[in-house]
Amino acid sequence: xxxxxxxxxxxxxxxxxxxxxxxxxxxxxxSTSTTHGTLAENPPLRIASLTAxxxxxxxxxxxxxxxxxxxxxxxxxxxxxxxxxxxxxxGAGETTESSGxxxxxxxxxxxxxxxxxxxxYAHGTNTDKTLNIADITNASNTEGxxxxxxxxAQGYIVVAPNYAGYDISTLGYHPYLNAVQQSGEMIDILAxxxxxxxxxxxxxxxxxxxxxxxxxxxxxxxxxATQRALIAANLPVTAAAPMSGPYALEAFGDTIFFGGVxxxxxxxxxxxxxxxxxxxxxIYSTPSDLYAAPYATGIETLxxxxxxxxxxxxxxxxxxxxxxxxxxxTATDTGGNATLAAALGVPPTFLLPASASTPVFQAGFxxxxxxxxxxxVAYGADALQNPDPALLGTGVTRAAAPPSQPLRLAFYTNDLxxxxxxxxxxxxxxxxxxxxxxxxxxxxxxxLYWSTLPEGLVTVLDVNxxxxxxxALLQGAFQAQNALPSASxxxxxxxxxxxxxxxxxxxxxxxxxxxxxxxxxLAVIEGTxxxxxxxxxxxxxxxxxxxxNAGG
Amino acid sequence: MTQSTTRTALTVLPAILALGVAASxxxxxxxxxxDIRLGLYSVFYHSSADDLQGPYVPAGVNLNAENLETLxxxxxxxxxxxxxxxxxLAIPPEAKVDGRGPAxxxxxxxxxxxxxxxxxxxxxxxxxxxxFDEGTKFRPFIGLGINYTTFYDRNTTAAGDAANGGPxxxxxxxxxxxxxxxxxxxxxxxxWGFNASYSGSRVNTRLVADTAGxxxxxxxxxxxxxxxxSVGYAF
Numbered sequence: 001x002x003x004x005x006x007x008x009x010x011x012x013x014x015x016x017x018x019x020x021x022x023x024x025x026x027x028x029x030x031s032t033s034t035t036h037g038t039l040a041e042n043p044p045l046r047i048a049s050l051t052a053x054x055x056x057x058x059x060x061x062x063x064x065x066x067x068x069x070x071x072x073x074x075x076x077x078x079x080x081x082x083x084x085x086x087x088x089x090x091g092a093g094e095t096t097e098s099s100g101x102x103x104x105x106x107x108x109x110x111x112x113x114x115x116x117x118x119x120x121y122a123h124g125t126n127t128d129k130t131l132n133i134a135d136i137t138n139a140s141n142t143e144g145x146x147x148x149x150x151x152x153a154q155g156y157i158v159v160a161p162n163y164a165g166y167d168i169s170t171l172g173y174h175p176y177l178n179a180v181q182q183s184g185e186m187i188d189i190l191a192x193x194x195x196x197x198x199x200x201x202x203x204x205x206x207x208x209x210x211x212x213x214x215x216x217x218x219x220x221x222x223x224x225a226t227q228r229a230l231i232a233a234n235l236p237v238t239a240a241a242p243m244s245g246p247y248a249l250e251a252f253g254d255t256i257f258f259g260g261v262x263x264x265x266x267x268x269x270x271x272x273x274x275x276x277x278x279x280x281x282x283i284y285s286t287p288s289d290l291y292a293a294p295y296a297t298g299i300e301t302l303x304x305x306x307x308x309x310x311x312x313x314x315x316x317x318x319x320x321x322x323x324x325x326x327x328x329x330t331a332t333d334t335g336g337n338a339t340l341a342a343a344l345g346v347p348p349t350f351l352l353p354a355s356a357s358t359p360v361f362q363a364g365f366x367x368x369x370x371x372x373x374x375x376x377v378a379y380g381a382d383a384l385q386n387p388d389p390a391l392l393g394t395g396v397t398r399a400a401a402p403p404s405q406p407l408r409l410a411f412y413t414n415d416l417x418x419x420x421x422x423x424x425x426x427x428x429x430x431x432x433x434x435x436x437x438x439x440x441x442x443x444x445x446x447x448l449y450w451s452t453l454p455e456g457l458v459t460v461l462d463v464n465x466x467x468x469x470x471x472a473l474l475q476g477a478f479q480a481q482n483a484l485p486s487a488s489x490x491x492x493x494x495x496x497x498x499x500x501x502x503x504x505x506x507x508x509x510x511x512x513x514x515x516x517x518x519x520x521x522l523a524v525i526e527g528t529x530x531x532x533x534x535x536x537x538x539x540x541x542x543x544x545x546x547x548x549n550a551g552g
Numbered sequence: 553m554t555q556s557t558t559r560t561a562l563t564v565l566p567a568i569l570a571l572g573v574a575a576s577x578x579x580x581x582x583x584x585x586x587d588i589r590l591g592l593y594s595v596f597y598h599s600s601a602d603d604l605q606g607p608y609v610p611a612g613v614n615l616n617a618e619n620l621e622t623l624x625x626x627x628x629x630x631x632x633x634x635x636x637x638x639x640x641l642a643i644p645p646e647a648k649v650d651g652r653g654p655a656x657x658x659x660x661x662x663x664x665x666x667x668x669x670x671x672x673x674x675x676x677x678x679x680x681x682x683x684f685d686e687g688t689k690f691r692p693f694i695g696l697g698i699n700y701t702t703f704y705d706r707n708t709t710a711a712g713d714a715a716n717g718g719p720x721x722x723x724x725x726x727x728x729x730x731x732x733x734x735x736x737x738x739x740x741x742x743x744w745g746f747n748a749s750y751s752g753s754r755v756n757t758r759l760v761a762d763t764a765g766x767x768x769x770x771x772x773x774x775x776x777x778x779x780x781x782s783v784g785y786a787f
Contacts, residue, residue: 027718027719027720027721027762027763027764028718028719028763028764028765030765040765041764041765043718043719043764044718044764045608045717045718045763045764045765045766046717046718047608047717048608048657048658048717049658049659049660049714049717050658050659051659054656054658054659078659083608083764083766085764085765135608137608137610200718201713201714201717201718
């Protein structure tokens with residue numbers, strides 16, 4: 001009676017068999033190991049693939065990217081953009097997944113496939129927690145566009161982490177300027193990239209074994225720390241080009257606490273204090289030891305953030321520029337130490353005499369302010385008692401003994417003057433008018449620190465210096481864009497002229513000329529650190545390529 | 553498709569037929585009760601899909617199912633002088649899906665590229681009402697039924713992998729939907745007959761494409777229409 005049901009039962013059985021046993025095309029393999037340096041998804045996702053022609057067209061069509069082509073020249077190679085996921089460790093040894101980019105040159109030109117060198121790149125400070133430097137489809141990923149254009153489109157395999165604490169990483173904070181963690185993460189993504197490359201859609205390009213290291217700003221510090229770590233591990237570095245980085249962190253930290261407040265300091269402070277608190281646990285007992293009342297609550301999870309930093313300023317989550325109390329500590333606050341009180345005054349002070357930087361420093365003082373005077377006093381007392389010789393012009397090393405103030409000790413620990421030196425050509429590029437990462441207390445201190453090395457091992461390039469030598473064209477181009485008006489150059493660079501035209505226009509408020517000039521000058525100064533990046537990056541490309549062509 | 557929905561569908565199928573069984577049990581006659589049919593199954597998709605959603609997918613990336621032909625296998629059971637039950641099956645065909653949307657994704661060709669294929673198993677059960685008397689040579693019919701579709705052998709092509717950004721695992725939910733048919737049966741002799749029908753059914757699926765752990769999804773409405781011409785043997 002139920003015989004007629006058989007076909008249905010059979011069909012249903014067949015269907016379920018098919019559903020269970022049906023083969024599907026292979027996909028990537030998720031690693032079960034979480035050991036640092038392990039590629040988490042193999043092969044990784046290719047986010048985009050662009051031919052040289054298409055990449056050029058994309059750049060040329062974008063108003064902010066188009067000028068870059070003037071600097072780098074047109075792409076020689078196509079670029080495949082891979083999104084790497086890999087395992088690394090956080091600032092306190094926590095296992096965490098991180099992510100980053102692998103940009104692979106492709107195409108018929110001889111420099112675009114076969115064995116190619118790797119550029120290991122470290123990005124600059126970014127408050128955007130969703131940052132994914134591999135995502136070339138995201139218009140705000142300007143640093144990704146820069147390195148793709150300067151390096152990958154010219155035949156270098158670019159490998160760059162997003163850093164723990166960003167994107168998919170669930171670490172909960174970012175180990176900002178933690179030299180051990182950040183260099184470790186660079187080496188981890190390099191290992192992951194070397195695992196990934198042969199299995200990608202761009203396997204016609206392979207690793208030649210030549211390794212170049214570079215990075216900008218925060219990434220300059222990371223790049224130099226990575227160079228140091230690879231040398232310590234006896235691993236070859238073909239050449240390195242740290243750019244505009246805070247290498248001499250103790251000298252830089254002392255400069256800041258003595259009132260030399262850089263542009264961007266209210267963003268750097270929470271990133272730094274949280275990073276070091278997580279790693280060392282002694283920066284404060286509670287954030288309010290360090291941070292003033294309006295800001296202490298929630299400061300440890302504030303950055304990096306999904307909220308743009310402009311919004312954080314606008315909503316009062318952070319002050320825009322006032323790091324320190326405009327009412328500076330008195331001799332009473334310093335326990336009768338008048339010298340310390342004077343050193344902690346609003347510049348100019350005896351430590352920071354009047355200069356072109358004085359207005360920038362002064363903007364670091366206000367009310368409401370970010371950091372308590374009591375913390376400043378403790379830091380300053382340590383810095384006067386156990387000074388950084390570089391700051392006083394009496395030497396080039398770190399303090400004679402490890403500092404006793406915990407934050408200063410953290411700076412000392414992550415300062416890169418630790419008795420090592422590059423063993424392959426190294427270019428330190430920056431600009432001497434940088435108001436964000438001071439050239440004098442970082443790049444020039446490292447230059448002096450390594451002044452006894454063989455001639456030509458360490459090269460310093462000041463994009464703001466008098467054009468001369470191998471990079472004269474780049475120096476000239478930087479200054480044509482970024483020069484402030486001066487007696488010899490009354491109209492200033494193109495950036496100044498652009499801002500001036502804006503501030504005198506209706507959209508810019510139709511300011512009177514004198515006010516518009518002041519506003520334009522300020523805008524150029526505020527943009528200087530970012531403006532150096534493409535010029536230094538192109539200098540790094542030229543530096544690496546010269547070495548590569550000479551047989552590296 | 554969840555397990556439970558599938559199970560529901562499979563319970564509904566016999567239930568529909570049980571009605572027919574009741575009918576056939578009361579109809580005692582000498583007319584052949586079974587009819588096995590073989591023929592051509594020509595499937596025309598009027599597919600529509602939502603634009604693909606997911607990480608790094610630009611706007612306007614869509615899909616299109618290619619039409620196909622395969623072998624039809626049918627089993628028809630007489631329930632009463634006017635009612636027949638049909639189980640329509642097919643040799644599982646390879647259904648191809650084309651990219652539709654931008655000409656390229658980055659520099660990777662997309663629009664019109666065959667990006668994936670899957671085989672489907674799609675039994676459809678109909679209850680059909682036949683017009684005219686049973687002895688008539690030419691009998692038109694109309695029917696309603698239910699379709700169950702499941703996909704297997706899901707593969708992306710090299711072009712699909714290039715567009716997706718790497719080897720990609722596809723999953724498609726199974727579908728249960730109503731079906732309708734109309735056609736005619738032409739009796740050649742006591743055993744042999746010729747049949748033609750045109751039917752449509754609702755086949756909806758949710759596609760998940762997993763590339764290196766990144767999932768892109770869309771809902772596809774295949775809207776298949778099938779022309780079947782077949783020869784049957786009744787016994």
